[in-house]
Amino acid sequence: MVSTVSLTPATDDDLAVMRDQLGRPMRGVIGIAARCVCGNPTVVATEPRLPDGTPFPTFYYLTHPGATAAMSALEAGHVMPELAALLDEDDDIAAAYQAAHRSYLADRAVYGQVDEIDGVSAGGMPTRVKCLHALAGHALAAGPGVNPIGDLALARGTWSPERCTCAQPRESV
Numbered sequence: 001m002v003s004t005v006s007l008t009p010a011t012d013d014d015l016a017v018m019r020d021q022l023g024r025p026m027r028g029v030i031g032i033a034a035r036c037v038c039g040n041p042t043v044v045a046t047e048p049r050l051p052d053g054t055p056f057p058t059f060y061y062l063t064h065p066g067a068t069a070a071m072s073a074l075e076a077g078h079v080m081p082e083l084a085a086l087l088d089e090d091d092d093i094a095a096a097y098q099a100a101h102r103s104y105l106a107d108r109a110v111y112g113q114v115d116e117i118d119g120v121s122a123g124g125m126p127t128r129v130k131c132l133h134a135l136a137g138h139a140l141a142a143g144p145g146v147n148p149i150g151d152l153a154l155a156r157g158t159w160s161p162e163r164c165t166c167a168q169p170r171e172s173v
């Protein structure tokens, strides 16, 4: 399976912004998988094994505070069971979600095989909906049409990568 995503290098500026976004130092950063229109990172790609040896399945990690807040609001509003029901009701969505899972694993495998998380992707894929942050992160990284549940979560949320809401925009937008 061909990787769906091209990463851009994480600059010192990017690392500083993500440290602010997440409130902690960044670990195992490979690159930036998606950005706000202003240029700030929205999704970071992380090594499948952190420098301290910890397996890290969430290859695409949502960093943008506006995006994470929007996904948290959906989770609090019980959108997850609704989206999970689609996997039972719609064979096309279920099949696309399975494909998204395989695509996610293929993207991560480029950066190493880690036995502890072999076959484990993120967000509940391939059959459950457990974390909209992880699914939205994948959808932002891969672009529309790869992760159907992530796409729906982004569409339902109040945040958009096309409209900068960064506390400190990278450039005037």
Ligand SMILES: [Zn+2]
Residues within 6 Å of the ligand: 036, 037, 038, 039, 040, 164, 165, 166, 168, 169, 170
């Ligand atoms: Zn921005």
